[in-house]
Amino acid sequence: MSISIERAWAALSEMDNVLVLTHAVPDGDAIGSLFALYLALKKMGKRVFVHTDRVPALMGYAVVPEAYGNGEPDYVVTVDVGDKKLLQKEDRERYGDRVDLNIDHHGTNVMFAKETYVDPSASAASEALFDIFTYGGLELDASIAACLYTGVSTDTGCFRYANVTPKTLRVTACLLETGIDAAGLNTLLFETKTRPYVRFERAAMNALKVSADGKIALMVITQDMYRDAGIDEADTQGINALPRTIEGVLAGLTLKEKENGVFHASVRTKPPLIASDICAVFGGGGHRYAAGCEFGTDLEEAKTKLLCEVRKAIDAIPEQ
Amino acid sequence: MSISIERAWAALSEMDNVLVLTHAVPDGDAIGSLFALYLALKKMGKRVFVHTDRVPALMGYAVVPEAYGNGEPDYVVTVDVGDKKLLQKEDRERYGDRVDLNIDHHGTNVMFAKETYVDPSASAASEALFDIFTYGGLELDASIAACLYTGVSTDTGCFRYANVTPKTLRVTACLLETGIDAAGLNTLLFETKTRPYVRFERAAMNALKVSADGKIALMVITQDMYRDAGIDEADTQGINALPRTIEGVLAGLTLKEKENGVFHASVRTKPPLIASDICAVFGGGGHRYAAGCEFGTDLEEAKTKLLCEVRKAIDAIPEQ
Numbered sequence: 001m002s003i004s005i006e007r008a009w010a011a012l013s014e015m016d017n018v019l020v021l022t023h024a025v026p027d028g029d030a031i032g033s034l035f036a037l038y039l040a041l042k043k044m045g046k047r048v049f050v051h052t053d054r055v056p057a058l059m060g061y062a063v064v065p066e067a068y069g070n071g072e073p074d075y076v077v078t079v080d081v082g083d084k085k086l087l088q089k090e091d092r093e094r095y096g097d098r099v100d101l102n103i104d105h106h107g108t109n110v111m112f113a114k115e116t117y118v119d120p121s122a123s124a125a126s127e128a129l130f131d132i133f134t135y136g137g138l139e140l141d142a143s144i145a146a147c148l149y150t151g152v153s154t155d156t157g158c159f160r161y162a163n164v165t166p167k168t169l170r171v172t173a174c175l176l177e178t179g180i181d182a183a184g185l186n187t188l189l190f191e192t193k194t195r196p197y198v199r200f201e202r203a204a205m206n207a208l209k210v211s212a213d214g215k216i217a218l219m220v221i222t223q224d225m226y227r228d229a230g231i232d233e234a235d236t237q238g239i240n241a242l243p244r245t246i247e248g249v250l251a252g253l254t255l256k257e258k259e260n261g262v263f264h265a266s267v268r269t270k271p272p273l274i275a276s277d278i279c280a281v282f283g284g285g286g287h288r289y290a291a292g293c294e295f296g297t298d299l300e301e302a303k304t305k306l307l308c309e310v311r312k313a314i315d316a317i318p319e320q
Numbered sequence: 321m322s323i324s325i326e327r328a329w330a331a332l333s334e335m336d337n338v339l340v341l342t343h344a345v346p347d348g349d350a351i352g353s354l355f356a357l358y359l360a361l362k363k364m365g366k367r368v369f370v371h372t373d374r375v376p377a378l379m380g381y382a383v384v385p386e387a388y389g390n391g392e393p394d395y396v397v398t399v400d401v402g403d404k405k406l407l408q409k410e411d412r413e414r415y416g417d418r419v420d421l422n423i424d425h426h427g428t429n430v431m432f433a434k435e436t437y438v439d440p441s442a443s444a445a446s447e448a449l450f451d452i453f454t455y456g457g458l459e460l461d462a463s464i465a466a467c468l469y470t471g472v473s474t475d476t477g478c479f480r481y482a483n484v485t486p487k488t489l490r491v492t493a494c495l496l497e498t499g500i501d502a503a504g505l506n507t508l509l510f511e512t513k514t515r516p517y518v519r520f521e522r523a524a525m526n527a528l529k530v531s532a533d534g535k536i537a538l539m540v541i542t543q544d545m546y547r548d549a550g551i552d553e554a555d556t557q558g559i560n561a562l563p564r565t566i567e568g569v570l571a572g573l574t575l576k577e578k579e580n581g582v583f584h585a586s587v588r589t590k591p592p593l594i595a596s597d598i599c600a601v602f603g604g605g606g607h608r609y610a611a612g613c614e615f616g617t618d619l620e621e622a623k624t625k626l627l628c629e630v631r632k633a634i635d636a637i638p639e640q
Contacts, residue, residue, distance in 0.1 A: 058567075159479040160510060162503035166493035173486035173493075183482035190480060194567045195534065202525045205518075214515065247378075247514045 001111075008117035009136040011101050012041065012077075018048045019073035021095065023081045024088035025234060026052055028154025028189065031059050033079040033103070033125040036147035038067045040133055043144075049073070053088040057235055058188050062147050075100045078113065080125035080151075082106035103128055123163040126151025130171050145178040149185060158190050197236070200229035204239050210246065215314055216307065217243035220299065221256040233259075244268040251278075251310045255295075255302060263295040263302040267310075272317055281309050321431075328437035329456040331421050332361065332397075338368045339393035341415060343401045344408035345554060346372055348474025348509065351379050353399040353423070353445040356467035358387045360453055363464075369393070373408040377555055378508050382467050395420045398433065400445035400471075402426035423448055443483040446471025450491050465498040469505060478510050517556070520549035524559050530566065535634055536627065537563035540619065541576040553579075564588040571598075571630045575615075575622060583615040583622040587630075592637055601629050 003011070020037050022030040034050055041048040049069030055062075076095045081087060082104060084096040102113035105128050107120035122128040126148040133140060140148075152172055156164050159172075176182055193201070208219045219242065226233050244252025250273045254266040265282075268290050269275040275291040282305070284293025295302035323331070340357050342350040354370055361368040369389030375382075396415045401407060402424060404416040422433035425448050427440035442448040446468040453460060460468075472492055476484050479492075496502055513521070528539045539562065546553050564572025570593045574586040585602070588610050589595040595611040602625070604613025615622035 160503065160506040164496070164502065166496045169489040169493040169496070173489040176484070176486045176489070182484065183480065186480040191561075191565050192567050193565050195530070198525075198528070198566050202528075205522045205525060208518075208522075210515070241511075245511050245513050246518050247512050 002118045003115050005117070005132055005135045007115070008101070008103065008132050011115055012132070013044065013136070015041075015075040015077070015100070016046050017074040018046055019076050019095070020048065020050045021076065021078045021081070021087060021091050021099075022052060023086040024053055024091075026054070026080075027056070028059060029124040029126055029151035030080045031055055031062050032147045032149070032151030032154070033129050035062050035064055035067065036126060036129055036144050036151070037077065037079055037103070038064060039141075039144045039147065040129075040138055043138065043141075051088070051091055054234070057194055058192055059150065061185075061188070062150050078102045078104075079129070080104060080106075082108050083110045084112040103132070121165065121167075123161075123165065123168045124151045124155035126155070127168060127171055130175070134174075140175070140178050142178045142180050145175040146180045146185060149175045149180055149182055150189065153182075153186065154189060158186060194231075194235070196229050196231035200225060200231045200236055201239065201242075203229060204242065208243060210249070211307070212311055212314060214246075214248040215250045216253065216310055217246050217249045217251070218253045218255065218303070218307065219243050220303070221254060223257050223259065240266040240268065244270065250314060251275075253306060253310065255299070255306065257299070263297070263299060265293050265295065265302070265306055267291050267293070267306075273313055278309055278313050282306075322438045323435050325437070325452055325455045327435070328421070328423065328452050331435055332452070333364070333456070335361075335395040335397070335420070336366050337394040338366055339396050339415065340368065340370045341396065341398045341401070341407060341411050341419075342372060343406040344373055344411075346374070346400075347376070348379060349444040349446055349471035350400045351375055351382050352467045352469070352471030352474070353449050354467075355382050355384055355387065356446060356449055356464050356471070357397065357399055357423070358384060359461075359464045359467065360449075360458055363458065363461075371408075371411055374554070377514055378512055379470065381505075381508065382470050398422045398424075399449065400424060400426075402428050403430045404432040423452070441485065441487075443481075443485065443488045444471045444475035446475070447488060447491055450495070454494075460495070460498050462498045462500050465495040466500045466505060469495045469500055469502060470509065473502075473506065474509060478506060514551075514555070516549050516551035520545060520551045520556055521559065521562075523549060524562065528563060530569070531627070532631060532634060534566075534568040535570045536573065536630055537566050537569045537571070538573040538575065538623070538627065539563050540623070541574060543577050543579065560586040560588065564590065570634060571595075573626060573630065575619070575626065577619070583617070583619060585613050585615065585622070585626055587611050587613070587626075593633055598629055598633050602626075 022034045038048055038050050050067045076099045078099050099113035102116045104118045105122040105125050109118045119128045130148050203225045204219055210217050240254045250270050252268040256264045258264055267275040267278050275289050276286050279285055279291040279293040282293035286292050342354045358368055358370050370387045396419045398419050419433035422436045424438045425442040425445050429438045439448045450468050523545045524539055530537050560574045570590050572588040576584045578584055587595040587598055595609050596606050599611040599613040602613035606612050
């Protein structure tokens with residue numbers, strides 16, 4: 001069970017010499033909540049440092065270089081981590097079993113820490129942190145607010161997704177009132193593409209094929225495409241969203257060649273088609289409308305098997 | 321000078337047999353505020369009807385079919401119209417000089433109506449309408465809220481731009497509380513592309529050329545590209561944003577062949593480069609970082625003239 005917000009604030013207040021961690025391959029909410037908590041604990045007069053394995057290409061502004069200290073912490077806090085197995089390998093091995101406090105917003109949190117504050121109604125871990133800071137009366141400055149804004153805006157797709165509640169918007173209004181340049185942050189987070197990404201996206205769009213009367217869109221991504229574009233595979237996650245954006249498409253499929261030759265399928269669907277059911281046939285899983293699975297075969301066989309299963313699922317939709 | 325919010329509400333309350341109009345080639349705020357005001361006046365027990373020349377491909381849900389009445393109105397109200405010359409031709413000729421009330425948010429409003437309520441701090445005409453409805457105590461239902469949401473979200477680029485204020489977010493929180501499916505609306509407004517648009521965008525991306533050490537990105541759009549993609553030119557406005565999204569690009573240029581053979585240039589820049597200065601050289605103009613101009617020459621000459629002027633402007637930037 002989640003601890004109360006009172007207890008979460010009290011726990012933070014009691015700590016000193018704190019290490020803050022987040023999940024591996026961190027996204028905007030991980031980076032935002034990590035550095036927001038770092039700055040807040042600093043402001044509370046604590047000794048504090050952070051570890052993180054990488055920072056997404058355009059999120060450098062959130063990073064506080066001197067936050068990367070080292071040494072042995074007395075307390076370990078994690079943010080935006082639903083399960084200790086999501087920690088980066090080294091962090092997991094050193095600290096996975098001794099996390100004092102975990103602050104999160106995933107309904108699926110497995111409560112691996114000594115104490116867990118989890119609010120599944122929060123759009124982002126950063127929104128949960130805002131609540132704790134506000135409860136404790138911590139005055140938010142623009143640096144902390146910019147980190148929290150990064151978390152909320154990236155986890156909500158810039159306020160597009162169903163996890164945006166009226167409270168999310170009111171919290172964001174308070175963040176804007178600290179004087180942050182939200183539009184400037186959004187330009188970086190949502191409107192700027194690196195040149196390698198533009199080259200990669202062009203190649204991906206050229207590889208897009210629509211079939212089944214416009215109901216299926218399939219994109220095949222090969223290792224050659226990463227190489228030709230000069231891009232790190234980890235910076236191309238967003239491309240999976242592309243095939244489903246086409247009007248009339250019920251199943252947006254991305255088949256990605258991994259370094260070991262295995263093909264990973266990302267399956268995104270629109271109702272009534274269930275992505276996780278399709279992926280379950282191949283031993284995969286995920287969310288209702290966004291799931292994944294793997295194929296240890298060559299590309300043609302992976303394509304045929306996946307398309308065949310998707311067509312079966314589409315044919316099984318009752319006529320309206 | 322703008323009338324007060326009290327007077328705006330009183331003016332709406334006094335009217336009956338009202339025609340509501342908006343600007344030509346309406347965008348989301350035009351369509352949203354048009355139908356929101358239609359529904360609100362209906363709810364207030366008025367006879368009311370609307371005119372509009374077209375509705376963007378994915379915005380049909382906001383349209384109330386029976387709103388398109390005809391006949392002779394006793395009152396004419398316009399929404400989101402900064403100048404009567406922006407009205408669609410027929411509306412302008414029939415009603416341009418007899419608009420009783422204009423509700424707007426453009427700081428540049430020329431006050432062409434008998435009474436004008438304009439709030440330049442509002443992100444959208446829909447936000448100004450929300451304020452008037454709230455002042456009057458009109459209870460917002462989900463249909464009105466969905467229209468207002470459409471206006472606010474499209475005019476702010478889904479809450480990305482600098483016109484989002486803390487108040488904009490608090491207004492949007494109230495709209496969500498009526499129970500609208502904001503995430504579903506956003507999927508339509510921001511994540512769905514028609515198949516012709518996907519074909520068009522692919523061709524446009526393939527036509528993108530970066531020069532001047534990555535500081536200039538130029539895209540040439542021809543009439544053939546519209547024809548090949550099977551798309552209406554009016555449904556391709558969004559493409560102008562593409563060249564400037566590339567990291568490091570200071571000038572994102574789009575040269576579009578018009579039906580009469582003239583080339584229209586869209587110039588989007590990042591600070592310190594001023595788009596309106598560049599376009600002024602060719603008799604054009606616009607905003608500081610988004611402006612336009614025209615070339616009555618062939619493509620090669622238009623390209624050369626524009627690129628030459630942009631390079632000059634870039635070379636004139638002081639070294640930092």
